[in-house]
Amino acid sequence: MSDQVSLILDATEGFNLLLNNQLAQANDRFKRGANDGNSPYHLAGLGLAKFLQAALGQEDKELLSSLNILGQAETTANNHAQAKRPKSEPPTVYPPGTEFKIIVSDVVVAQALCHILTESTIEFMKAVYKLNRAYKGFSNAYKVVFPKDISENDSLHKIFTDLNAFYLKSKEREKEKAFSAATSTSSSGSGFFGWNTKKRTDLQHLKHSSSTSAIPNLVANLSLDVPSSENLAASAPTSRPPSERGSITPSEQSTLATTADTATSNVDTSATSSLNENSHGAENGDESPSHLVGEDGKEVPEPLWKGDALTTLVISGAAFGFGLFGLIFSILPPRLRKLISWFGFSNSNRQVALKLLTVASATGDDVHGYFASLCLITYYSVILLMSGWQADEEYLLRQTSAVLSRISAKFPDGTLWVLNRAKLRRMNRDLDSAIAILEEALSKESTFREADSLLVFELCWSYLSAAKFAPAARTFLQMKETNSWSHATYVFMSAGSLLMISLSSRTEEQTAEIEKLLEELPSLFNQKRLMGEPPTTEIFITRKLATYKAKHARWVASGRIDSKTRLSDVIRISPASELSLFWNTTGRAPKDSLQHQIDLLSAFSPPPRFGPGAPSATLKVGSTTSLATSALSTFDLDTLDEIATRDLLLGNLYRCLGSFDVARQFHEAVLAAAPRIQEEKWLVPFSTLDLAVLDAQEAERDSELPDVKGDKSKEKKLWKERAAKVEKRLDELLQMGEYDLKGRVESRGGMLRQQIAEKLSKLKA
Numbered sequence: 001m002s003d004q005v006s007l008i009l010d011a012t013e014g015f016n017l018l019l020n021n022q023l024a025q026a027n028d029r030f031k032r033g034a035n036d037g038n039s040p041y042h043l044a045g046l047g048l049a050k051f052l053q054a055a056l057g058q059e060d061k062e063l064l065s066s067l068n069i070l071g072q073a074e075t076t077a078n079n080h081a082q083a084k085r086p087k088s089e090p091p092t093v094y095p096p097g098t099e100f101k102i103i104v105s106d107v108v109v110a111q112a113l114c115h116i117l118t119e120s121t122i123e124f125m126k127a128v129y130k131l132n133r134a135y136k137g138f139s140n141a142y143k144v145v146f147p148k149d150i151s152e153n154d155s156l157h158k159i160f161t162d163l164n165a166f167y168l169k170s171k172e173r174e175k176e177k178a179f180s181a182a183t184s185t186s187s188s189g190s191g192f193f194g195w196n197t198k199k200r201t202d203l204q205h206l207k208h209s210s211s212t213s214a215i216p217n218l219v220a221n222l223s224l225d226v227p228s229s230e231n232l233a234a235s236a237p238t239s240r241p242p243s244e245r246g247s248i249t250p251s252e253q254s255t256l257a258t259t260a261d262t263a264t265s266n267v268d269t270s271a272t273s274s275l276n277e278n279s280h281g282a283e284n285g286d287e288s289p290s291h292l293v294g295e296d297g298k299e300v301p302e303p304l305w306k307g308d309a310l311t312t313l314v315i316s317g318a319a320f321g322f323g324l325f326g327l328i329f330s331i332l333p334p335r336l337r338k339l340i341s342w343f344g345f346s347n348s349n350r351q352v353a354l355k356l357l358t359v360a361s362a363t364g365d366d367v368h369g370y371f372a373s374l375c376l377i378t379y380y381s382v383i384l385l386m387s388g389w390q391a392d393e394e395y396l397l398r399q400t401s402a403v404l405s406r407i408s409a410k411f412p413d414g415t416l417w418v419l420n421r422a423k424l425r426r427m428n429r430d431l432d433s434a435i436a437i438l439e440e441a442l443s444k445e446s447t448f449r450e451a452d453s454l455l456v457f458e459l460c461w462s463y464l465s466a467a468k469f470a471p472a473a474r475t476f477l478q479m480k481e482t483n484s485w486s487h488a489t490y491v492f493m494s495a496g497s498l499l500m501i502s503l504s505s506r507t508e509e510q511t512a513e514i515e516k517l518l519e520e521l522p523s524l525f526n527q528k529r530l531m532g533e534p535p536t537t538e539i540f541i542t543r544k545l546a547t548y549k550a551k552h553a554r555w556v557a558s559g560r561i562d563s564k565t566r567l568s569d570v571i572r573i574s575p576a577s578e579l580s581l582f583w584n585t586t587g588r589a590p591k592d593s594l595q596h597q598i599d600l601l602s603a604f605s606p607p608p609r610f611g612p613g614a615p616s617a618t619l620k621v622g623s624t625t626s627l628a629t630s631a632l633s634t635f636d637l638d639t640l641d642e643i644a645t646r647d648l649l650l651g652n653l654y655r656c657l658g659s660f661d662v663a664r665q666f667h668e669a670v671l672a673a674a675p676r677i678q679e680e681k682w683l684v685p686f687s688t689l690d691l692a693v694l695d696a697q698e699a700e701r702d703s704e705l706p707d708v709k710g711d712k713s714k715e716k717k718l719w720k721e722r723a724a725k726v727e728k729r730l731d732e733l734l735q736m737g738e739y740d741l742k743g744r745v746e747s748r749g750g751m752l753r754q755q756i757a758e759k760l761s762k763l764k765a
Contacts, residue, residue: 598657
């Protein structure tokens with residue numbers, strides 16, 4: 001085993017400890033390996049561990065330490081990449097030095113994220129520069145591993161088959177070189193003709209650690225026509241030393257492409273599928289198997305390079321880095337994507353990015369694979385939660401479960417994987433199991449406090465979704481102990497959770513706690529800033545607090561209350577209900593929880609105009625007279641903004657319950673009120689988004705009607721018409737002015753647009 005491979009494996013063990021919440025042990029291993037300053041892998045691990053502490057806990061003091069260590073890792077990796085290789089060094093599958101170039105890009109990305117977290121405009125510009133450097137580095141590595149590029153039409157089955165074929169040929173080339181050297185030195189009496197006695201290496205002797213049997217027993221049926229050793233040596237991408245910059249030359253790229261094509265053309269791809277026979281598994285009761293299945297339904301071949309640490313680093317690193325950038329670019333709002341293109345960022349094909357991340361995640365024993373798995377799970381979970389509607393919900397759930405199953409067993413106590421196990425249960429609408437997983441994990445001792453904050457935050461939203469408001473309030477306050485991000489947001493959400501308890505059920509202690517939390521808020525503002533601006537949630541909270549105080553003053557002036565009455569006594573609509581919309585907490589909430597919130601909102605005067613029990617003489621939101629201030633002065637909701645807020649909330653809740661007609665009435669009432677809304681400018685954009693989701697849900701429902709289902713032409717026509725409606729609403733959304741949490745609303749709109757595009761694409765296939 002080479003020294004480099006030993007270092008990679010030892011550093012990987014450090015990452016295994018880190019991702020299983022054993023922070024102290026991970027840091028010890030990284031420090032031991034980094035002591036002589038010659039292992040970029042350990043230095044990168046130590047720097048990334050510090051970065052994770054800083055990022056997850058929002059702790060500024062760790063950022064500088066992380067930046068210094070990551071800088072050392074970059075210098076060391078660059079020195080290794082540019083060093084000349086001795087001729088005695090064993091051959092590698094990809095050009096020597098590629099692995100170090102990937103490490104450089106890894107640590108530069110982490111440096112950029114540190115700059116962003118320092119909350120300075122100058123530091124942000126440094127981050128843009130470093131992200132551009134990392135992007136170029138990953139792009140070069142991508143061209144080495146995938147010289148003929150990957151398109152969205154390439155199946156995962158084909159991608160893995162091509163990589164496997166190239167790997168087998170590279171290993172055969174190594175064996176032939178070794179055999180050639182051995183026979184040339186051991187030949188006796190053969191004179192000038194000794195080279196004629198050289199025999200071709202038998203593939204039956206090539207073993208690989210990813211299989212319990214010899215590789216040729218696996219590939220004997222592949223009819224692999226291996227070129228002669230002379231031709232292989234001439235075409236090998238590692239047969240000449242790398243350039244000074246460690247980049248692959250155009251001729252090498254051509255050779256890689258030709259070699260892979262030759263191999264792939266002779267591979268019986270059905271044979272490699274047998275690799276998956278023993279890879280089935282399930283994640284704690286989830287039915288999805290752990291083996292990879294492509295979008296075409298084919299099982300994906302097992303990667304033959306699994307267990308080859310150096311090759312794994314190169315393939316996983318290149319696929320992860322280029323895929324990560326591609327995924328991020330693809331989900332950015334169009335205007336921001338256009339802006340960053342000026343800085344050299346151009347790759348934004350989402351489907352290709354997801355395939356590359358899947359390649360990186362497939363090995364399961366490399367740090368790039370771990371983080372690629374995390375990216376995939378996070379992406380699928382965000383789409384499932386935030387888009388509102390999915391073109392193929394089952395596929396997303398299945399993929400999430402498959403990726404999670406492959407890796408969660410390796411890290412049973414790892415916060416990131418426990419978190420996603422709970423999220424998967426919530427996405428499957430099994431909220432009780434999600435809460436149980438989180439509570440159990442938090443009951444254990446942990447040395448990684450910063451990572452635990454993720455579990456606490458997820459538990460907050462899970463409690464809210466389950467209508468467990470008192471536990472939610474307590475848990476939001478716990479966030480102050482585990483995370484230094486916006487404490488104002490945590491306190492506000494705690495108060496809001498208690499405000500979701502009906503007035504008749506709320507205890508005096510809970511009312512006093514609400515008042516205490518509201519009084520604490522002003523002292524918590526502006527403790528955290530990003531590029532000179534406070535968190536967007538704090539901007540929302542500051543305005544809401546002013547709104548509550550204005551309402552209190554109105555009620556005092558009208559004689560409804562005296563000046564000593566508590567501020568919380570005039571608040572009717574909980575701010576937690578409003579902010580929950582931006583996190584889409586209602587999207588996968590149980591029906592009884594949704595109904596509870598409907599009942600709570602419907603109890604306020606004036607009564608809702610739509611839905612069960614609505615009065616016959618209704619107030620019309622668009623009316624210029626019926627909603628005059630004088631007409632509302634005796635109601636719980638005494639302004640048009642408050643009534644429109646309730647309409648939006650009820651529209652969302654009824655949509656989630658499946659009462660589409662009632663939901664549409666409430667949302668259209670909000671749109672009709674748009675000219676007269678004073679403060680809550682976010683209501684119309686959010687109703688527009690929710691109506692777009694509603695249009696998609698109705699289209700899905702109507703496509704199942706007896707006269708449509710099974711008739712492809714009718715289904716295509718229906719979806720073409722409904723998709724146009726959704727697109728129109730989403731276009732309108734992008735044209736709206738400034739409002740609270742605009743970026744989050746537009747991001748959700750972008751996710752929905754992508755899901756609509758996927759649906760139309762499937763119908764065309």
